[in-house]
Amino acid sequence: MPSTQPIGVFDSGYGGLTVLKSLVEKLPAYDFIYLGDNARAPYGNRSFETVYQYTRECVQWFFSKGCPLVILACNTSSAKALRTIQQQDLVESGTKNRVLGVIRPTTEMAGLLSKTGHVGILATSGTVYSGSYVLEIKKFFPDVRVFQQACPLWVPLIENNEHQGPGADYFIKKYADGLLSQSPEIDTVLLACTHYPLLMDRLSLYFPASIQLVAQGDIVAQSLVTYLKNHPEIESRCSKRGQLSFYTTDDCADFDLHGGYFYGAVVKSERVFL
Numbered sequence: 001m002p003s004t005q006p007i008g009v010f011d012s013g014y015g016g017l018t019v020l021k022s023l024v025e026k027l028p029a030y031d032f033i034y035l036g037d038n039a040r041a042p043y044g045n046r047s048f049e050t051v052y053q054y055t056r057e058c059v060q061w062f063f064s065k066g067c068p069l070v071i072l073a074c075n076t077s078s079a080k081a082l083r084t085i086q087q088q089d090l091v092e093s094g095t096k097n098r099v100l101g102v103i104r105p106t107t108e109m110a111g112l113l114s115k116t117g118h119v120g121i122l123a124t125s126g127t128v129y130s131g132s133y134v135l136e137i138k139k140f141f142p143d144v145r146v147f148q149q150a151c152p153l154w155v156p157l158i159e160n161n162e163h164q165g166p167g168a169d170y171f172i173k174k175y176a177d178g179l180l181s182q183s184p185e186i187d188t189v190l191l192a193c194t195h196y197p198l199l200m201d202r203l204s205l206y207f208p209a210s211i212q213l214v215a216q217g218d219i220v221a222q223s224l225v226t227y228l229k230n231h232p233e234i235e236s237r238c239s240k241r242g243q244l245s246f247y248t249t250d251d252c253a254d255f256d257l258h259g260g261y262f263y264g265a266v267v268k269s270e271r272v273f274l
Contacts, residue, residue, distance in 0.1 A: 016073030111141030
């Protein structure tokens with residue numbers, strides 16, 4: 001058994017770093033490793049089968065690094081691959097390792113946050129078309145109405161550092177208006193993409209102050225605290241040295257440059273080939 005058994009945090013690119021930041025803040029004693037599959041990003045417009053295959057390969061890589069637990073800090077992977085990995089791959093392999101996503105903990109909070117029972121979802125096209133948020137929210141809160149808006153241009157704007165420029169306002173407002181036009185009673189909007197917290201300041205310009213904009217990082221972090229408390233068989237296997245490592249499947253210099261912006265601190269990565 002490896003002496004270091006970190007918690008793995010995965011995303012197709014940089015967005016999961018916003019979740020990792022919250023995880024490290026909430027659980028500073030634990031070891032974490034992050035992998036961004038930047039060489040094959042974005043996942044949002046890829047088929048279910050392709051996303052599943054890519055995600056599965058990355059999960060196996062985490063397991064090879066000794067991770068007893070992997071968090072899919074990627075809404076597309078959580079929507080298109082998580083269930084198959086949990087119900088098929090983990091069962092068939094007989095592993096005691098576990099894989100969690102970001103959709104369930106987020107949807108468990110949705111109905112509690114909304115007073116009107118009208119919840120909006122801002123997400124990538126892949127996440128919207130998967131219907132995962134609608135299905136999961138209905139499981140916990142059958143009476144809550146869910147309204148979705150795909151925002152296909154937000155991730156490219158963010159990753160090219162154009163989201164603070166005046167040209168981005170058109171697309172930010174366009175998708176915000178598209179969601180708000182679906183129901184005047186929306187009072188809670190979930191940012192169902194880990195890139196979107198970087199748009200929070202801009203989004204606040206186009207949503208009334210009465211609408212709460214909810215990012216996923218803190219929700220997922222608190223959910224992990226609860227999970228580890230309820231699953232001592234996993235918690236006891238997680239190493240606690242406060243170590244943090246970053247990996248990417250693409251150019252390290254580019255990852256470090258963009259990654260530092262998402263993580264809010266200096267990032268130094270290593271390249272891996274899957």
